[in-house]
Amino acid sequence: MQIVLIEGDGIGPEVTQAACRVVAAAGVKIDWVKAPAGIPAAEQFGEPLPEETLEMIRRYRVALKGPCTTPIGKGYRSINVRLRQGLELFASVRAVNTLPGINTPYEKVDLIVVRENTEGLYAGMEHEVVPGVVESVRLVTRAAAERIVQFAFELARHRGRRMVTFCHKADVMRLSDGLFLEVARTVAEDYPFIQFEEKPIDNVCLELAMDPSGFDVLVMENLFGDVISDLAAGLIGGPGPGGGLGLVPGANFGNRFAVFEAVHGSAPDIAGKGIANPIACIRSAALLLEHVGHRAAGERIEHAVVKTLQVGEGLTRDLGGTGTTATITEQIIKNLGA
Amino acid sequence: MQIVLIEGDGIGPEVTQAACRVVAAAGVKIDWVKAPAGIPAAEQFGEPLPEETLEMIRRYRVALKGPCTTPIGKGYRSINVRLRQGLELFASVRAVNTLPGINTPYEKVDLIVVRENTEGLYAGMEHEVVPGVVESVRLVTRAAAERIVQFAFELARHRGRRMVTFCHKADVMRLSDGLFLEVARTVAEDYPFIQFEEKPIDNVCLELAMDPSGFDVLVMENLFGDVISDLAAGLIGGPGPGGGLGLVPGANFGNRFAVFEAVHGSAPDIAGKGIANPIACIRSAALLLEHVGHRAAGERIEHAVVKTLQVGEGLTRDLGGTGTTATITEQIIKNLGA
Ligand SMILES: CC(C)[C@H](C(=O)O)[C@@H](O)C(=O)O
Ligand SMILES: CC(C)[C@H](C(=O)O)[C@@H](O)C(=O)O
Numbered sequence: 001m002q003i004v005l006i007e008g009d010g011i012g013p014e015v016t017q018a019a020c021r022v023v024a025a026a027g028v029k030i031d032w033v034k035a036p037a038g039i040p041a042a043e044q045f046g047e048p049l050p051e052e053t054l055e056m057i058r059r060y061r062v063a064l065k066g067p068c069t070t071p072i073g074k075g076y077r078s079i080n081v082r083l084r085q086g087l088e089l090f091a092s093v094r095a096v097n098t099l100p101g102i103n104t105p106y107e108k109v110d111l112i113v114v115r116e117n118t119e120g121l122y123a124g125m126e127h128e129v130v131p132g133v134v135e136s137v138r139l140v141t142r143a144a145a146e147r148i149v150q151f152a153f154e155l156a157r158h159r160g161r162r163m164v165t166f167c168h169k170a171d172v173m174r175l176s177d178g179l180f181l182e183v184a185r186t187v188a189e190d191y192p193f194i195q196f197e198e199k200p201i202d203n204v205c206l207e208l209a210m211d212p213s214g215f216d217v218l219v220m221e222n223l224f225g226d227v228i229s230d231l232a233a234g235l236i237g238g239p240g241p242g243g244g245l246g247l248v249p250g251a252n253f254g255n256r257f258a259v260f261e262a263v264h265g266s267a268p269d270i271a272g273k274g275i276a277n278p279i280a281c282i283r284s285a286a287l288l289l290e291h292v293g294h295r296a297a298g299e300r301i302e303h304a305v306v307k308t309l310q311v312g313e314g315l316t317r318d319l320g321g322t323g324t325t326a327t328i329t330e331q332i333i334k335n336l337g338a
Numbered sequence: 339m340q341i342v343l344i345e346g347d348g349i350g351p352e353v354t355q356a357a358c359r360v361v362a363a364a365g366v367k368i369d370w371v372k373a374p375a376g377i378p379a380a381e382q383f384g385e386p387l388p389e390e391t392l393e394m395i396r397r398y399r400v401a402l403k404g405p406c407t408t409p410i411g412k413g414y415r416s417i418n419v420r421l422r423q424g425l426e427l428f429a430s431v432r433a434v435n436t437l438p439g440i441n442t443p444y445e446k447v448d449l450i451v452v453r454e455n456t457e458g459l460y461a462g463m464e465h466e467v468v469p470g471v472v473e474s475v476r477l478v479t480r481a482a483a484e485r486i487v488q489f490a491f492e493l494a495r496h497r498g499r500r501m502v503t504f505c506h507k508a509d510v511m512r513l514s515d516g517l518f519l520e521v522a523r524t525v526a527e528d529y530p531f532i533q534f535e536e537k538p539i540d541n542v543c544l545e546l547a548m549d550p551s552g553f554d555v556l557v558m559e560n561l562f563g564d565v566i567s568d569l570a571a572g573l574i575g576g577p578g579p580g581g582g583l584g585l586v587p588g589a590n591f592g593n594r595f596a597v598f599e600a601v602h603g604s605a606p607d608i609a610g611k612g613i614a615n616p617i618a619c620i621r622s623a624a625l626l627l628e629h630v631g632h633r634a635a636g637e638r639i640e641h642a643v644v645k646t647l648q649v650g651e652g653l654t655r656d657l658g659g660t661g662t663t664a665t666i667t668e669q670i671i672k673n674l675g676a
Contacts, residue, residue, distance in 0.1 A: 209572025234547025
């Protein structure tokens with residue numbers, strides 16, 4: 001099986017390599033096809049996300065992606081945004097759950113943030129009306145709203161708790177979020193066996209901060225999703241600099257393609273030192289395996305990660321240990337049998 | 339001194355009355371001029387925010403406001419939004435700090451959220467392009483950006499920690515948040531003695547969730563501010579249903595007028611039972627006193643609230659006690675001397 005591998009930059013090569021090792025150790029043979037993105041691509045091709053990388057994902061359908069930096073100040077558009085739009089990866093998914101051994105105030109968190117990935121303020125429509133007056137357009141269409149809400153319900157169907165929370169600000173954006181809310185309610189009717197809630201986005205923030213354990217699947221538009229994804233990751237975060245971002249897996253799905261990625265940054269300060277925490281990337285790879293039909297292997301990897309955190313040996317510094325990327329990866333591999 | 343009092347609905351009359359009692363006990367004589375808003379106003383005048391209420395605030399300049407419900411489904415625009423826009427209350431301020439006796443995972447939090455109140459997606463410009471396609475406009479102007487960032491720096495000047503964090507999403511909204519960011523940087527140059535940081539809004543969410551103690555004054559556009567205000571309040575929240583919203587004071591400032599308000603809801607389920615927690619409203623009244631020149635009295639009230647939470651007697655149920663609005667108010671009054 002051929003899968004695209006975007007190593008990215010900074011700690012990207014180290015964490016993706018760790019993920020590939022774990023996948024191999026789990027017994028899945030993948031022929032990783034490397035594709036460039038980030039700083040190396042910008043330097044080599046003058047373009048941080050070369051068209052050929054998009055083409056390769058279109059060809060092989062699925063990719064694993066490490067952190068990629070969009071060089072600033074050169075007018076490049078964000079790699080992540082272009083990936084999502086170029087491949088119509090309309091759904092971004094972030095799975096956030098409490099992990100053992102991580103000292104966090106919140107327990108029993110087990111939620112999934114589903115984010116609409118193609119519209120909202122990310123549609124990129126802005127203009128200067130007169131100097132000093134700028135308008136950005138927040139786009140909501142029935143088609144995209146329907147597609148993402150359906151996606152969330154399908155996800156909820158496969159989880160135990162059967163609840164979907166639609167997050168909006170329809171009292172302020174009566175037309176745009178009014179449309180989104182109406183669509184969400186209509187889709188919800190097709191899933192009478194799944195509990196449906198609708199909540200203003202500010203309430204959701206408040207409730208997440210107070211007690212995130214009550215949520216299951218949350219679905220929302222692009223920018224709300226950007227914010228809630230990181231908030232949720234922060235809540236279950238470890239002590240290290242990136243907190244939860246070093247732990248939570250991410251994935252972007254479209255009708256035809258899927259890109260799995262650690263959503264943390266490329267941490268140039270520790271790049272090449274062999275001390276980066278590869279867990280977010282390894283868990284993303286586990287989701288990838290499930291997506292391509294290797295469900296058992298994906299679950300074994302996830303289980304091994306949990307076990308490794310529980311035992312607490314070989315952990316990297318951001319997790320309070322003294323280990324390296326190599327030691328934690330070896331522990332995870334060891335625990336694949338556990 | 340005459341000050342407008344908007345009692346609002348639900349628990350509004352109870353909590354505002356408690357605040358008036360504490361203000362009187364602190365030795366400040368205020369002639370409260372009642373003005374209608376919320377459900378009673380909608381019933382009596384067919385309008386939840388009658389023009390005469392706005393007129394009264396324009397006349398007396400300052401108001402204390404309890405929670406007001408905007409009846410839904412009748413096409414009324416939000417009372418809060420109309421108050422802010424009608425009085426050009428361009429800055430919304432939410433003070434969030436760790437309080438004693440409240441069981442929260444985060445310590446040493448002491449931050450202020452400054453929110454631009456008149457623009458962004460709250461400008462109310464939306465249209466349906468074709469059926470199923472809606473655009474909402476996010477407005478950013480240089481004038482409003484400048485005014486709010488200056489406001490934040492002025493606030494930071496009076497606090498000990500001298501730091502301002504500007505929150506944005508300029509990598510996605512290059513024009514609108516690009517303008518806002520450029521303005522923020524320029525204003526920051528006028529305050530070389532105050533540390534200035536700029537951070538993407540998603541990072542801010544992550545950092546707040548991980549450890550909010552590093553922030554001092556945060557400043558941002560309208561919808562970001564809506565979300566971050568509630569998130570911050572949630573982080574220091576008590577065990578009760580509204581969590582931190584029952585504790586944090588709020589204020590809205592313009593060049594000429596100011597409205598101080600508890601930002602929690604009107605909790606119709608417990609209205610009239612005498613068990614509502616009045617602390618958010620009492621602390622808002624304390625800020626009001628400082629605003630109208632009674633700094634010492636305001637600080638004494640704030641101090642008395644802290645003392646009351648510390649001692650833990652007479653607390654309402656949402657704070658884990660068995661007391662009532664009356665008992666907690668009496669404790670606060672007793673502690674005015676402490
Ligand atoms: C890099 C940035 C444009 C991106 C986003 O806002 O979507 C990032 O925050 C993310 O969540 O993947
Ligand atoms: C009621 C609603 C329109 C309002 C807002 O979004 O501003 C509220 O959430 C607030 O923060 O005061």
